[in-house]
Amino acid sequence: EIGLTQSPATLSLSPGERATLSCRASQSVSIYLDWYQQKPGQAPRLLIYDASNRATGIPARFSGSGSGTDFTLTISSLEPEDFAVYYCQQRTDWSFGPGTKVDIK
């Protein structure tokens, strides 16, 4: 089973700041890594698929990069609606990372 670790566990930032979230896989998953955003009481929402492709309707301030075992989700300038929990998921055996909470500083 492929393990995913996410860092940091919590990221405290102010609106307008840049957020950089990391996801690391225990073995290579090529580019088959996706990112989801989840707000309290809501289902997750797909942000990025295949490591770097924005899903339909996702703003350009969200970007993804990486391949193999190291991946990054970047939010270039945080908007108030971006404060949420972010999960990565790999598509080899479908496990999720533990999540990174982005909260307001």
Added chain:
Amino acid sequence: QVQLVQSGAEVKKPGASVKVSCEASGYTITSFFIHWVRQAPGQGLEWVGILNPKSGVTSHAQKFQGRVTMTRDTSTSTVYMDLSSLTSEDTAVYYCARGTPALDYWGQGTLVTVSS
């Protein structure tokens, strides 16, 4: 528009089984896989399993071996997840999601509470 609508909340006793449904609309259900994902209260997302609605073939996370069954009824565009031998650790919100292959559309979630 694509929608996945799940059945309502359930309360079950330890040792019982639960069956959650997920009705798809806005696309042909046999065109894409369906995943089941769960989230215990205050916890992260946990992948449960995947169903190919066209063939009926399934796969699931090892920890659910022998306890989870995923089926479909293509005539009603509905998929089902049956989880047996429930314990308190199965208390969670269960989501279905369409895989294209990333999980692009999600159901609203079904809360399953296991309590004596």
